[in-house]
Amino acid sequence: MHTYMNIKKLASISGDFWDVTDRAGLFGLVVAGLGEGWHRRADDGHEFVNMSSYSYLGLDTDLRLVRAAADEVLSEGSLNTSTSRMRIRFAALDDAERALSEHFDVEALTTASCAVAAWATLPLLASGLFTEDVAPVMVFDKNAHFCLNALKAAAADEAQIVTIAHNDVEALEQLCKEHPKVAYVADGVYSTGGQAPVKELLRLQEKYGLFLYFDEAHGISTLGRQGRGLVLEELGGRITDRTIIIASLNKGFGASGGAIFLGPQGSDERKNLALRNGPLMWSQRVNTAGLGAIKASVALHATEEFAGLQKRLQDNIDLFDGLVQTEQSRDGLPIRFVEIGKEDATVQLAQRLLERGFYASPIFFPIIGRGRAGLRLMLRANMTRTEIETFAGLLKELRDELGSAGTGAWAQAGNAVGAGAERR
Template sequence: MEMTVDIRNKFRNTAKMTALSYENWQIAKARGLVDLFVHTDRVGHSLPGTETKFVNMSSYSYLGLNRHAAIVQGSIDALLDEAITGLAIAPTRMRPSLARSAEQGLSDLFDATCVIGLSCSVMTSALLPLVSSGHLVDGLPRVTVFDRHAHFCMEMVKPICADEAPVLVAPHNDINFLEDICKREQRVAYVADGAYSLGGTTILRDLRYLQDKYGLFLWFDDSHSLSVLGASGEGFVRSQLDEVNPLTVISASLNKGFGCSGGVAMLHKGFDTSFLNTTNGGPLTWSQSLTTASLGSIVAGVSIHKSGELLELQQNLQSNIRTFDEAYPTALAGGELPIRMVTTGDAQVAMDISQRLLERGFYCAPVYFPITPRGREGLRVMIRADHRSEDIIAFADALSQEVSTSAV
C-alpha cells in the first residue's frame, strides 16, 4: 500500500494566520481604522460624506514625493506623449522606450544593473526562487535562510523557494545561527530586510563578513530606506557597499520614499537582463507591466534624485524626525529611519488610541499580528519630509495624552 506523506503547512498556513489575525482586522474595519476610502487635496485627507479631516501619520512616502508636482507632471506628460496607457503585450515581446529610460536612469543613479517591475512583490516572486535555484549566479542550488522578520512579500515565496532548495528560518539578526549554517552547508543564501518596516536595520557589517568568508549570497529588501538614505537616495544597504557584487541583490519598492509606483531590483553591473526577459522572469514577463504613467513618474523621480532637491528633502525629513523624537521619545529615537513604534502590547488598546487620534485629526495606523509579533502590538508612526512641524508637535501631544489615558 502506497504511503502518502502530508507536507502541507511547512512554509504557509492560511488557516492558522486567519485564526490569529482576522478578528483584529474585522474590528479595526468596524471602527473605521482600515479599509478607508479617502479624498486627498493639497493640504491633507478627508473621509467623503463626513466632516472628518486628518493628517496621515502612517504614510510611507517619506520624502512627500507622491505629491511632488514634477512627478505628477511626469505621469501626465508620458500619457500625453505616448497617447497610450500601455502596450498591452507581454514585455518579453515588446517594451515601451520609457521602460528603458527608467531602468537606465535608475541604473545610473544607483550604480548597478536595475530591473523594474509592477511592484516590489512582483520583483521578489520573480527573482527570489532564482536565488534558491542558484540561477542568478551559476545554476547550483543554495540553502535559503529567511530572517524571521523578513517582509511578507518574501515570506510568501518560501514554498516556491523550497521546491528549489532547502529553506530554513533564522532568528532575527542572529549572525551565529547563520554562520553555523555556512559552516555546515557549502552554498547558502540569506534573505532579509535592509531597513525593517517596524524599525531597525539588518546587521550588514556582520553579513558582509560572512559573504567574504563563506560566499554567502545576500538578498535585501530595502524598501523603507530607499530615497531616505544615501547621497543618491540609494538606501541603507547600497550606501554602505562599494558595489553590488554578483552575490548581492537589493530589492525595493518605488511606492515609498521614491514617490512613484513599481519595484526595482539592483543587481551587479555584469548581470545579463535578457536571462530574465526571455527565460526565467516569471511575473516580470507576463502581460501586466508598469503603465505609461508609472514609467513617466519614475523618469521624473530619477531627475529629482539627481538634483540638489534630494538633499533638501532628506534634511527636511531628518529635521521632522528630530522634532517628533524630542516631543515623543521612543525606543527608536535618534535613528535616521522615519519609523517609530508605540508599543501597547494589546491590539484593542492600539485601536482605541488610533480611533481617538483620528477624531482629533490624525491617522496613525494600529498594527498587530501578523504585522507585529503577538504581544508587541501598537501604533506605527511614519514621519514625512512634508509634514509641518506644528502638525508633528500637535500629533505628539495628542499621542501622549491618549497613551496616558490608556495607561500603556
C-alpha cells in the same frame, strides 16, 4: 503540509482584530487628497494628517512627478501596451530602466511592485541559477517582509529553507561554515522599524561568499547619497555580483512600481533569467504614467534640492524622537513603532487619534507578534513642526487616558471630536 504557510490558521487568529479595526472606521477610508499628507474623508468632510504614509520625502504629490506622469501618458496615448514586455514595450520602459541603472550604478529592472520583484527573483536564487548552478541553503530572517516569507514554499521546491532569529549574525555564520552555498534573505530597513546589520553581513559575504538578498522598499531614497538606500550606501554605492536588491519605487521614491537591482558582473545573463523565467515574462509592467514619474524622480534625486529633502526628513525624525520614546529612537530611520500591547486598546487609541485629526495605523498579529500590538508611524519630510508636536502631545494625552480609564471605559466613550491638527 503547512511547513511554511498556514493561511487558514493565520486568517482565523487575525480575523477578529481586523473586524474590530474595520468597525472602528480605520479601514477603507475614502478620501480626497489635500496635499502634504492631508486628507478629507468623503463621507463627512473630516480632515486629518496621514501619519502612516510611506511617502517619506513627500514626492507622491510633487507636481513635477505628477506632470511627468501625465505627459508620458499623453505622449504615448496609452496607459500600457497590454502585451508582455518581452514581446512589445514602449520606449519609456527602456528609458526609465536606463535612468535607474545609471543613477544607482546597477542593472535595474522595473516591476509592477516590490512583491513582484521578489516573485521574479527569489525562486531563481533558490534554484542555484545565481550561485553557479548549486542551490544555496536559503536562510530567511524571521522578520523578513511577508512578500519574502510568502515565497518560502516555492523556494523550498528548489532548496533547503532555514529561518533564523532576527539579525542573528552568529547563527548565520554557523550555517556559512556548514554549507558551501548560503543565501540570506532579509529587509534592509524593516517595515516595523530597525535595519539589517549590513556591515556584519558584508563581512560574512567576504569571508564565506554569502549571497545577500535585500528588500530595500523602505531604504531607497530615504537614506544614502542621492537616495542610494541603506544597502548600497554600505556597499560604497557599488552592488556586487553576490547581492540582489529589490526596491519599491512608490514609497520614498515617490513614483510607482518596484525594481530589481543586479550587480554588473553577469548582469545580462541574470537580467535575462529574471525576464524569461518568472512573472516579468507575463505579468503587468509599470504603466506609462508610472514610467514618466520614475524618470522625473531619478532626475530630482540627482539635485541639491534632494539632499535638502533628506535633511528635512532627518530633522523631523530627530524632532519626533525628542518627543516620543520608542525602541527605534535615534536610529535615523523614518519608521517608528509605538507599542501598546493589547489589540483592543491599540484600535481604540487609533480611533481617538483619528477623531482628533491624525491617522495612525494600528498593527497586530500577524504583522507583529501576539500581545505586541501598537501604532506604526512614518515620519515625512513635508510634515511641519506643529503637526509633529501636536501629534506627540495627543499621543501622550490619549495613552495616559487609556491607562487610567481602562479599555472598557474607552469602548463606551462617545465620539466627541476634540481639538487636533489644524491644516495650514
